[in-house]
Amino acid sequence: MAQRIIFTDSSRLMVEAAVQAGADVFIGYPITPANLLYYYSSQRFPVFMAAPDEITTLQLMSGYAATGKVPVTATSFPGYALMIESINMAYMMELPMVIILVQRLGPATGTATMGAQGDLNVVTGTISGGMAIPVISVSDPADAWELTAKAVEVAVKLRTPVVLLTSKEEVMTQFGLDPDELAPIQKVERKVYESDEPFFPYKAGENKVPLFLGVDTSRHQVRFTASTHDTRGIIQNSGAEALGNSIRLHEKITENLDSYTCYSYDMQEGAKALIVSYGITAQAAREAVAQLRNDGESVALLIPQTLYPIPNLYFDIMSRYPRVVIAEENLTGQYRHLLFGVNAPAGVTGVNAFGKMITPAQIKSEVLDHGKSIS
Amino acid sequence: MERVYLKEEGLPFCKGCGHTTISENTDKALQKLGIPLLDVILVTDIGCHGIIDKSFKMHTVHGLHGRSVALATGISAGLSNPDKKVIVFIGDGGVTIGIQHLINAAHRNFNMTVVIHNNMLYGMTGGQPSEFTPQGFKTPTLPDGAGEKASDICAIISAAGASYVSRVIGIGDLSDHLAEAFAKPGFSLVEVMEICPSYGVKSNPGMKLSKVVQEAGLEIRVYADRNIPGPELLSESKFKSLFTGKIDIPVTHVSSLKSTVRIQVAGSAGEGVQSAAEYFAAAAIASGLNATKKGSYPVTVGIGFSASDVIISPDPILYTGSPVPDYLIITSDDGLAYAKGALAAMKEGTVYIDSSLPVPETKASVVTYAFREFAGSRNAALVGFLYLLKEAALYPYEALESRVAGRIGKTIG
Ligand SMILES: Cc1ncc(C[n+]2csc(CCOP(=O)(O)OP(=O)(O)O)c2C)c(N)n1
Ligand code: SF4
Numbered sequence: 001m002a003q004r005i006i007f008t009d010s011s012r013l014m015v016e017a018a019v020q021a022g023a024d025v026f027i028g029y030p031i032t033p034a035n036l037l038y039y040y041s042s043q044r045f046p047v048f049m050a051a052p053d054e055i056t057t058l059q060l061m062s063g064y065a066a067t068g069k070v071p072v073t074a075t076s077f078p079g080y081a082l083m084i085e086s087i088n089m090a091y092m093m094e095l096p097m098v099i100i101l102v103q104r105l106g107p108a109t110g111t112a113t114m115g116a117q118g119d120l121n122v123v124t125g126t127i128s129g130g131m132a133i134p135v136i137s138v139s140d141p142a143d144a145w146e147l148t149a150k151a152v153e154v155a156v157k158l159r160t161p162v163v164l165l166t167s168k169e170e171v172m173t174q175f176g177l178d179p180d181e182l183a184p185i186q187k188v189e190r191k192v193y194e195s196d197e198p199f200f201p202y203k204a205g206e207n208k209v210p211l212f213l214g215v216d217t218s219r220h221q222v223r224f225t226a227s228t229h230d231t232r233g234i235i236q237n238s239g240a241e242a243l244g245n246s247i248r249l250h251e252k253i254t255e256n257l258d259s260y261t262c263y264s265y266d267m268q269e270g271a272k273a274l275i276v277s278y279g280i281t282a283q284a285a286r287e288a289v290a291q292l293r294n295d296g297e298s299v300a301l302l303i304p305q306t307l308y309p310i311p312n313l314y315f316d317i318m319s320r321y322p323r324v325v326i327a328e329e330n331l332t333g334q335y336r337h338l339l340f341g342v343n344a345p346a347g348v349t350g351v352n353a354f355g356k357m358i359t360p361a362q363i364k365s366e367v368l369d370h371g372k373s374i375s
Numbered sequence: 376m377e378r379v380y381l382k383e384e385g386l387p388f389c390k391g392c393g394h395t396t397i398s399e400n401t402d403k404a405l406q407k408l409g410i411p412l413l414d415v416i417l418v419t420d421i422g423c424h425g426i427i428d429k430s431f432k433m434h435t436v437h438g439l440h441g442r443s444v445a446l447a448t449g450i451s452a453g454l455s456n457p458d459k460k461v462i463v464f465i466g467d468g469g470v471t472i473g474i475q476h477l478i479n480a481a482h483r484n485f486n487m488t489v490v491i492h493n494n495m496l497y498g499m500t501g502g503q504p505s506e507f508t509p510q511g512f513k514t515p516t517l518p519d520g521a522g523e524k525a526s527d528i529c530a531i532i533s534a535a536g537a538s539y540v541s542r543v544i545g546i547g548d549l550s551d552h553l554a555e556a557f558a559k560p561g562f563s564l565v566e567v568m569e570i571c572p573s574y575g576v577k578s579n580p581g582m583k584l585s586k587v588v589q590e591a592g593l594e595i596r597v598y599a600d601r602n603i604p605g606p607e608l609l610s611e612s613k614f615k616s617l618f619t620g621k622i623d624i625p626v627t628h629v630s631s632l633k634s635t636v637r638i639q640v641a642g643s644a645g646e647g648v649q650s651a652a653e654y655f656a657a658a659a660i661a662s663g664l665n666a667t668k669k670g671s672y673p674v675t676v677g678i679g680f681s682a683s684d685v686i687i688s689p690d691p692i693l694y695t696g697s698p699v700p701d702y703l704i705i706t707s708d709d710g711l712a713y714a715k716g717a718l719a720a721m722k723e724g725t726v727y728i729d730s731s732l733p734v735p736e737t738k739a740s741v742v743t744y745a746f747r748e749f750a751g752s753r754n755a756a757l758v759g760f761l762y763l764l765k766e767a768a769l770y771p772y773e774a775l776e777s778r779v780a781g782r783i784g785k786t787i788g
Contacts, residue, residue, distance in 0.1 A: 004623050004625075005623065005624045005626065005660050006623055007622070007656060007657045007660055008622065012617050016616060016617045025453070032674065040617055043617065044616075044617050045614070046611070046612030046614070047452075047612075049452065052475060056448075056475070056476060056479065059438070059439075059442045059445030059446045059476070060445060060449035062438070062446055062449055063445070063447060063448060063451070063452065064450075065449075066436060066446075066449070066450055066453070067449075067454055068453070069453050086439065093436075113671065140693075169669065169695060169696075172669060172670070173668070173669040173695050174653065174656065175667045175692065175695075176624070176656075176660040179618040215450060216459065217413065218411070218414065220413075221413065221435075223428070223434070223435045223436070224435075224436045224437070225428065225435070225436070225437040226437065226438050226439060235426060235428070283695065284693075284694045284696065286694075287694040357694075357696035359694070359696060359698055
């Protein structure tokens with residue numbers, strides 16, 4: 001048989017995909033369940049650096065990014081919490097980087113070896129001021145491969161930190177896979193400022209993204225700053241130009257959303273119910289859909305991969321169904337709340353779990369017996 | 376002296392502020408060394424001293440409070456040109472909140488010079504004390520003076536292994552002191568003692584800087600001069616794809632399994648539970664099946680239970696949770712305790728349990744076997760899987776046996 005199968009995990013896929021896409025520096029501080037990503041990175045990235053903590057991790061990444069590198073890290077909630085101020089800094093400096101957040105059970109240290117999907121609010125709320133940061137969610141091994149490459153591409157093209165959201169079960173469960181069947185990954189092309197005209201580090205270019213120049217150049221003065229600044233990178237309190245620059249940071253993320261709207265939508269003729277699920281729970285949802293259809297039920301499935309900013313298309317799709325069941329492994333239904341607020345419209349309910357995986361049976365029964373659970 | 380690195384305009388500090396002296400002398404020191412303007416990267420912290428970036432003409436990077444040294448470390452490590460010079464401006468407040476970064480950068484001896492603007496208090500936020508406020512030194516929030524001795528950052532950073540460390544009084548011409556540090560390889564640090572007229576002098580009328588420093592026991596001298604070169608610069612990657620190497624599983628056998636089967640194995644740490652489950656899953660793949668495997672164990676991996684869930688199926692496996700196993704292998708006391716939930720949930724299927732253990736209460740059928748005795752406790756889980764294959768014929772026994780040849784040394788059954 002010509003088939004070549006390896007028994008591996010999504011951590012390996014993510015690291016290999018990130019490097020093939022053009023990420024060249026991994027910096028990390030160990031934390032379960034992200035340790036496999038750390039380990040593989042030490043065996044694969046051109047530059048690997050062990051940081052003494054997660055604040056330093058993000059600062060080192062930012063420093064590397066200021067010299068033109070594309071850094072990646074992997075952490076879990078406790079580490080992510082420490083990174084937040086520095087992610088804001090990188091966002092203000094428009095530095096590309098990917099933060100892989102492997103969710104585990106919280107609050108606080110919680111249970112390090114138990115998966116969860118509880119960090120969506122913290123991630124989507126990372127940037128002060130209500131500004132958007134791209135959040136891309138992995139739901140199966142194919143996603144681990146393709147969306148990691150996508151995250152690197154978005155980070156470079158939009159010059160922004162990108163959060164790649166996954167969880168313990170996804171990155172630590174082993175499975176068989178034929179690596180020759182993975183879609184080839186293109187290394188992301190990086191544009192830099194080449195002109196001899198004066199360089200404005202924060203002047204909006206194509207798609208509201210300024211052209212990059214690293215501090216290793218000898219051609220122009222380069223300024224990076226995390227304080228409110230004008231197009232030259234000079235600190236300003238709140239002048240119109242400087243505020244406009246900060247607002248642009250948000251707009252470049254939202255206005256270019258089409259270029260990174262990733263989702264999978266599995267329709268079925270006559271379906272009245274739509275299951276919406278992402279991340280690890282999407283696998284249970286896929287199985288629930290297969291079983292329901294096998295039993296003669298019509299049901300559709302939407303798996304958002306780009307979780308945030310929320311593409312309007314998701315609302316379009318959801319509006320076609322009188323019944324929408326949103327399944328996610330957190331106590332209160334974080335994505336449901338992001339989509340609809342705390343008061344979801346009639347017909348929208350959630351399937352939630354805390355400290356255990358949602359089963360296909362739970363999703364099935366919610367679809368069949370809609371409306372009983374509390375939203 | 377004419378300015379080269381600084382703009383001609385006035386500097387943004389209060390009259391008499393020591394920060395002005397440092398900025399002007401930095402310009403002078405760089406001129407003495409003749410470093411090209413755009414070979415210098417200045418990283419500034421948050422604090423009064425940090426707003427100087429707009430007055431400089433070289434590359435400037437202005438980040439967060441206390442993090443400038445870590446940011447500069449990333450820059451220093453990312454550069455591939457040894458002629459570039461990274462300089463950090465940080466206050467005693469920034470050192471207080473971010474001292475870890477200084478210790479780390481000094482320990483690893485990254486190429487950079489850190490210039491500490493030590494005015495013995497937080498200027499920007501209104502004159503609160505830092506770790507470096509000398510005993511008895513008053514600030515607006517400490518009208519009776521600081522209670523503890525000031526920390527000696529030069530001693531700390533010297534101990535961390537920096538290439539060069541010195542402390543100077545920030546009055547008059549400092550350019551030679553700064554130039555000396557700028558020229559050193561590896562991590563260098565200059566602590567400049569200075570005053571903040573707006574808070575320091577106001578709270579300590581008539582203070583004399585050199586006297587305050589002397590009374591604080593802070594010596595004006597070179598603490599370390601080791602001339603150690605910094606880490607090697609970036610070079611080409613030595614790594615290849617993670618898909619190469621001996622990780623392929625050739626498909627050598629055929630299984631007639633028709634539907635998904637879930638197996639849980641529960642035993643003790645150090646008894647090969649995880650590797651046995653991995654062999655079992657790999658052998659399933661070698662038999663043309665799909666397989667997933669995940670482990671459960673306490674974070675202290677060397678003690679207590681060790682369990683694993685394996686799913687094998689002729690179909691793609693989506694959901695990898697393990698609600699109720701079809702087969703449960705229990706090889707030790709720890710495993711029996713761990714498997715309580717599965718035992719209670721099983722309405723059918725089979726439990727294979729070591730014959731040394733009590734027969735558990737369950738609706739599944741129970742089979743006992745001397746897993747631990749057969750080839751030693753370290754192979755108990757593996758023997759459990761082999762036994763399962765003999766009994767349940769999920770895929771050919773040989774597919775697993777050939778992978779673990781030599782470990783057991785005899786055939787089961
Ligand atoms: C994380 C964080 N905490 C607190 C502050 C508020 N803050 C701004 S500057 C500063 C202290 C500045 O003192 P120092 O570093 O000694 O510099 P100086 O103003 O004296 O030059 C503080 C606490 C901040 N910016 N960030
Ligand atoms: S407040 Fe103090 S430290 Fe800040 S500029 Fe004025 S004198 Fe200098």
